[in-house]
Amino acid sequence: NAGVMQNPRHLVRRRGQEARLRCSPMKGHxxxxxxxxxxxxxxxxxxxxQKENIIDESGMPKERFSAEFPKEGPSILRIQxxxxxxxxxxxCATQGGTEAFFGQGTRLTVV
Amino acid sequence: SQQGEExxxxxxxxxxxxxxxNCSYKTSINNLQWYRQNSGRGLVHLILIRSNEREKxxxxxRVTLDTSKKSSSLLITASRAADTASYFCATGPVNNAGxxxxxxxxxxxxxxx
Numbered sequence: 001n002a003g004v005m006q007n008p009r010h011l012v013r014r015r016g017q018e019a020r021l022r023c024s025p026m027k028g029h030x031x032x033x034x035x036x037x038x039x040x041x042x043x044x045x046x047x048x049x050q051k052e053n054i055i056d057e058s059g060m061p062k063e064r065f066s067a068e069f070p071k072e073g074p075s076i077l078r079i080q081x082x083x084x085x086x087x088x089x090x091x092c093a094t095q096g097g098t099e100a101f102f103g104q105g106t107r108l109t110v111v
Numbered sequence: 112s113q114q115g116e117e118x119x120x121x122x123x124x125x126x127x128x129x130x131x132x133n134c135s136y137k138t139s140i141n142n143l144q145w146y147r148q149n150s151g152r153g154l155v156h157l158i159l160i161r162s163n164e165r166e167k168x169x170x171x172x173r174v175t176l177d178t179s180k181k182s183s184s185l186l187i188t189a190s191r192a193a194d195t196a197s198y199f200c201a202t203g204p205v206n207n208a209g210x211x212x213x214x215x216x217x218x219x220x221x222x223x224x
Contacts, residue, residue, distance in 0.1 A: 004153075033211055042199050042214035043154070056211065091153060095210055098142050098203055102153035 003027065005074075006092050006103035013082050013110050021077040021106045023092030031055075032075045033100070034067060037089040049075055082110045117200055117215040125223050130187040132218040134200035135180075141203045143176055144212070145185050148197045157185075157198075192224045 003026035013019050025032050031050045035043040045059040049069040060067065064082075069075040079086055087110045093100045117134050124130055134143070142161045146154040160167045160176045160183065167174045173186040187194055197219045201212040 035214075042216045043201075043212075045211045045213065048211055059211075098159060098210070099144065099156045100146075100154075100201075100212055101156070104153045107151075 004092055004094055004101055004103035006090075006106050008106060009104060011106055011108045013108065015083060015110055016081050019079040019082050019086070019108055019110075021079075021090050021092075021108070022074040023077070023103060024074040025092075025094040026096075026101055029094040029096075031094060032069060033093045033095070034075075034077050035091045035093065037091060037105075039088070043091060046077075079108075082108070084110050086110050117198070117218045119218060120216065121219045121221075123221045123223065124190055126190060126192055128190055128222075130190050130194070130220055130222070132185045132198055132220070134183045134185070134215055136183075136200075136202050136213075136215075137181065138202075140178075143174075143183050144201045144203070145172075145174060145183075146199045146201060146214075148199065148217070150196070154199065187220075190220075190222045192222050195220060195222050 005024040007022050023032050033048050034046040036046055037043045047060050047067045048056040051069055052071050064080045066078045089105045089107045091102050091105045093102045140162055142159050144159045145157045147157050148154045158169045158172055158174050160174050162178055171188045176183045197217045199214050199217045201214045
């Protein structure tokens with residue numbers, strides 16, 4: 001959905017570098033969900049944030065991954081010291097009622 | 112295994128034929144949704160069916176839900192080449208204050224012209 005904006009669309013990082021993925025929700029929404037999609041698989045929930053609060057991070061890996069949604073600016077999903085297994089598509093979504101609206105995703109490739 | 116499993120994993124049909132995809136889930140749900148994903152793109156919501164509904168139609172789409180069997184099916188009638196995409200079911204469990212969705216692994220549909 002064009003209302004949820006993610007950037008960059010494609011990101012290439014060498015092993016050990018940091019990756020920063022950005023997401024701005026639809027206008028009028030102050031929450032975001034981050035999902036990860038490994039090749040040929042479905043989406044897996046990672047974290048749910050509202051402005052300045054992490055509501056549910058039960059899907060986040062315990063190490064190297066963090067997320068924030070500051071009062072001003074986009075939500076950031078940060079992956080430190082990336083490894084090849086982090087290569088995936090990362091999607092951000094907002095929900096209007098029960099329906100989710102997704103951004104176009106950031107495709108992270110770790111080389 | 113995970114909530115929301117689709118079968119088949121891949122389906123190839125000729126244009127004009129019907130395509131049926133199935134989804135099974137494990138926990139109690141508030142609703143079940145189907146999404147479509149074109150290659151390299153984000154997901155687009157197709158249709159939602161609530162736990163107290165058994166069947167729903169939207170254009171060429173027909174969704175059924177059997178809560179006793181914890182399963183759903185998506186039927187696309189009179190398929191077109193443009194229907195080629197991956198289709199995912201997603202569930203919103205009852206005890207899920209955050210409303211996050213649980214997705215299945217998807218069915219990759221190819222419609223040959």
